[in-house]
Amino acid sequence: MKQTYPIQCPQCGAEQEAELYDAINVTEAPLLREALMNNTLNQVECPHCGFAFRVDKRLLYHDPERGLMIYWFPGQESSYQTNKTEFLTAISALNAALPDEFDPPTVHLVFSRVELVERIFLLEAGLDERVIEYIKHMMYTRNLEKLDPQAKAILFNAQDSNERALCFVIQDLDTQQLEGVLEFDREAYEGLVAMFDEDEKTSTLWDLFPGPYISARSLLLEATS
Ligand SMILES: [Zn+2]
Numbered sequence: 001m002k003q004t005y006p007i008q009c010p011q012c013g014a015e016q017e018a019e020l021y022d023a024i025n026v027t028e029a030p031l032l033r034e035a036l037m038n039n040t041l042n043q044v045e046c047p048h049c050g051f052a053f054r055v056d057k058r059l060l061y062h063d064p065e066r067g068l069m070i071y072w073f074p075g076q077e078s079s080y081q082t083n084k085t086e087f088l089t090a091i092s093a094l095n096a097a098l099p100d101e102f103d104p105p106t107v108h109l110v111f112s113r114v115e116l117v118e119r120i121f122l123l124e125a126g127l128d129e130r131v132i133e134y135i136k137h138m139m140y141t142r143n144l145e146k147l148d149p150q151a152k153a154i155l156f157n158a159q160d161s162n163e164r165a166l167c168f169v170i171q172d173l174d175t176q177q178l179e180g181v182l183e184f185d186r187e188a189y190e191g192l193v194a195m196f197d198e199d200e201k202t203s204t205l206w207d208l209f210p211g212p213y214i215s216a217r218s219l220l221l222e223a224t225s
Contacts, residue, residue, distance in 0.1 A: 007044055011051035018044045023060035036061070037117060060107075061116060068123050070108040072116045077221075080111060084213055091212070109212040114155065114171075121158035127166075130209045131192050132156055135184050137208070137216035139168065149220040154182065162186075 001023040008015055020042045026033035035041040042059070045052045056074040063069075075083045087109050095104040108129070110116045122129055136154045140147050147154070153171045160167040165183040172179050196205045208219065 005055075005057070007055060009046040009049060009051055010053055011046060012049040014046060014048040016044075016047060018055065020044075020055055020057055021059060022057075023062060026061065026063045027065040033063075033120075036113075036120075039113075056113065059116075061120065063120075066124065067105075068108075068120070069105050070110060070116060070119055070123075072110050072113065074113075075111055077111075080213065080218065083111065084109070087212055107212075108214075111213065114153075115215075118155050122156050125158050125161070127156075127189075128193060128196075129214050130205050131189065131196060132166075133209055133214050133216040133219075134192065134196075134205060135166070135189065136168070137219065139182055139184075140216060140220055149217045150224075152179075153217060157181075 002019045002021055004017050005020050006015060007018045007020075021032070024032040024036070024041070032041060039054060042055045042057060043052055044055055058074065059072045061068070061070040061072065071087065073083045073087055091104075091107055098104060108119055108123075110119055119129065122132055136156075139154055140149050147170065151173055153173055154168050155171055157167040157169050160181070163186060165186055166189055168182040168184065169178050170180045170182065171177070195201050209215075
């Protein structure tokens with residue numbers, strides 16, 4: 001689903017109109033998933049100076065075949081709270097408009113392209129986003145000196161994960177550089193999934209990460225602010 005938007009070139013300042021995606025259905029158009037992964041989705045080339053740039057805008061990622069819906073709501077950390085509220089309002093309006101016999105779909109919320117890509121891989125791998133964020137939470141709290149959530153992000157890395165271990169990378173948020181790798185035993189992950197499957201424990205996990213934005217880093221930052 002594309003719409004035309006007025007855009008200003010960040011290089012030469014020229015005003016122009018650009019066609020950008022508001023939503024993509026990657027079951028119908030798998031090439032759009034590739035474009036997102038290759039960082040070319042919603043890329044614009046300025047007709048005046050030739051500069052190519054990516055426009056970060058709200059985007060609904062929809063993969064009906066896998067039953068995935070993820071909403072990317074780009075924003076600075078300072079606007080997360082407002083964006084969460086706006087997202088919840090839109091979702092409840094959407095759910096209210098559904099006929100009674102429809103179960104409201106789960107729509108994941110992310111605030112950056114990196115989080116969107118991470119979430120797609122995580123869900124495609126059949127992993128539970130709350131358990132993954134719980135693991136990150138443990139990684140942060142056990143290494144607070146080295147892993148300051150203010151300065152470092154921990155990202156799940158699907159490509160390097162295998163049957164033995166889940167792989168995470170540490171990213172410095174100032175430099176955007178990847179600085180190290182952390183592994184988490186896959187059996188220990190399965191153990192956590194089984195543990196949180198018990199009713200009483202499930203509520204602990206949901207209390208920790210009620211949503212709609214599920215992020216260990218954000219949780220830790222909220223606790224210190
Ligand atoms: Zn330009």
